[in-house]
Amino acid sequence: MGASQVDPGRVAELKGREDATFVERRPRTMELWKSGQAVMPNGVPMSWLRTSYDHPPLFIESATGSRLRDVDGHEYADFNIADMSMFTGYGPAPVVAAVSRQVAMGSQYLLPTEDSIWVAGELARRYGLPKWQFTLAATSANTEVIRIARSITGREKVLFFEGKYHGHFDDVLVELDDGRLVPEEAGLPHDVTARTLIVPFNDLDALERALAGCEVAVVITEPAPTNNVGLLMPDDSFHAGLREVTRRTGTLLAYDETHTQVVGPGGLTRMWALASDFVTVGKSIAAGIPLGAYGMTEEVAAVLQRPGGRDDDTPQVAVGGTLFGNPLSMAAARAAMSEVLTEEAYAHSQRLGSRLADGIEGIVASAGLDWTTHRFWPRSGLSFCPVLPRTASEAKATLDVPLRRLMRVYLANRGVWEAIIGAGPTCSVAATDEDVDAYVDALGALIAELV
Ligand SMILES: Cc1ncc(COP(=O)(O)O)c(C=O)c1O
Structure with a gap:
């Protein structure tokens, strides 16, 4: 068992399946990535982007409000919001x-x-x-x-x-x-x-x-x-x-x-x-x-x-x-x-952040996992341990990278764009109750397959 009390073999098995689905459903993305590699290191405008995810990079066509659309026509409820830089939502x-x-x-x-x-x-x-x-x-x-x-x-x-x-x-x-x-x-x-x-x-x-x-x-x-x-x-x-x-x-x-x-x-x-x-x-x-x-x-x-x-x-x-x-x-x-970024907008994203944390906590509790749900106003997330770590060393000891990577690709295949590893899902001021439900449903489906 990993630090997260989840079977690493099962994680690897699901990861293989989800990675294959990710690639299969994104032919245009794969084509663009190949063209990108001819002119940019790692095929992307900032080479380090390739180290943020272990699946192929998503090429984006457009985004509005809380939603991203990739070049293959998939839409995502976005909880990474460009590592929190699009907290305002897209195109206000x-x-x-x-x-x-x-x-x-x-x-x-x-x-x-x-x-x-x-x-x-x-x-x-x-x-x-x-x-x-x-x-x-x-x-x-x-x-x-x-x-x-x-x-x-x-x-x-x-x-x-x-x-x-x-x-x-x-x-x-x-x-x-x-x-x-x-x-x-x-x-x-x-x-x-x-x-x-x-x-x-x-x-x-x-x-x-x-x-x-x-x-x-x-x-x-x-x-x-x-x-x-x-x-x-x-x-x-x-x-x-x-x-x-x-x-x-x-x-x-x-x-x-x-x-x-x-x-x-x-x-x-x-x-x-x-x-x-x-x-x-x-x-x-x-x-x-x-x-x-x-x-x-x-x-x-x-x-x-x-x-x-x-x-x-x-x-x-x-x-x-x-x-x-x-x-x-x-x-x-x-x-x-x-x-x-008005008082009302922050209140809206905080309400959704609590709704997200409640949903995540419910899934974790029903699966009997000893994990801690983050409650950080608009942002939530998980630590794979019974209490929130107090230091970075404690936090690192509980990080399960293969499980995090599986979460990303599993959620992506179900229309949810997860936060980068080491961060947590954040509700932008443009997020909706439906976005939060999509996150909770996708995470629930993953945990049901895992535990
Ligand atoms: C706390 C903090 N400070 C500074 C930065 C750097 O921001 P930028 O890459 O936009 O310069 C980041 C980026 O993630 C951050 O999280």
Whole structure:
């Protein structure tokens, strides 16, 4: 038996059957994939996409609301929502109108528009930090946060929690292997581990020890880790302890709300009244039009102020990019936040998230499985163990990759697009009760075949 108490032989048998069905029903997809391989590594525009799924990549024709359609005419209720970057649903009318208007008027000027003031003001209202800057993605927002923190503190090191994901930049692509820091992937400088510290989430003693030397510029964390580890929830005293020890050691603190922003306007920062020096967001904030953003306190923002413009002789922090915070992204973000990501829309997705969790929990209970159902507002999911793990190591020990892969392809063959491995199904603001029922029915059918 695997960690999940499910027979691995049965998993492999069903996987073989479902993989064959997947390929058989998608001749056009297979044709496109073959053509793609002639001109792109792995046949896809980003080679790593091939490592996200072990079945052939789905080629998409279009998407509307909560539904994806592939080039073979199959429709899917989408619970991956492009790894949470399409939380607004596909093609929300206010965003389509705003983006179309802006493209016609010029998508880029390298000059500010009034929308940027509105968007910064709305993010300030939602997340409680007064000053905002923009990039094209959350990765570059986190990169700039680190540079600002280094510039303020004069320290070079950055601390993350085990199991983290904050984008694809050097400092973060480091992991613990048997207690030793190692590069996570190939192509990184040999000393990439030199400026990064990693400690277990929920371990305030380890954090205290790591920060005691006053060498760390900034701690970056999701308020509740949602990547690679399924879901970790903070212990009751964790965030208060984190804020206290970062303040005491002169370390800055950044909450990365790129995923957790889906719990409500202002993310977990507002929901849990968290205090920090930075907040970063990205993904769905502009309805999938590229935009990353970070908020900061007045004290932090002071380091970016240059009253003398170019003539200021203090060194400028290394931030910026030609297309960052462009008018098209700003128009999309304004429309998304003012008309799509409303209080009512979040309440709708939260209700569906509970309905999804209830359905999953019911299936697991009737099958007599000792699994834990995630309840994370619009998002649910499963940990294959009796209680929710507290750390990434605990979560990794219970991850059953073959079973996860079977779930994906089994659900895909039944019109449900599951979250990527290590994440959980999320109900977008466009999701419906029927979508949730489709997920629960497909999962129920799989569990009935498995147990
Ligand atoms: C918490 C978190 N931060 C940052 C990122 C990076 O986002 P992007 O790839 O859009 O730059 C991700 C992506 O999954 C994320 O989950």
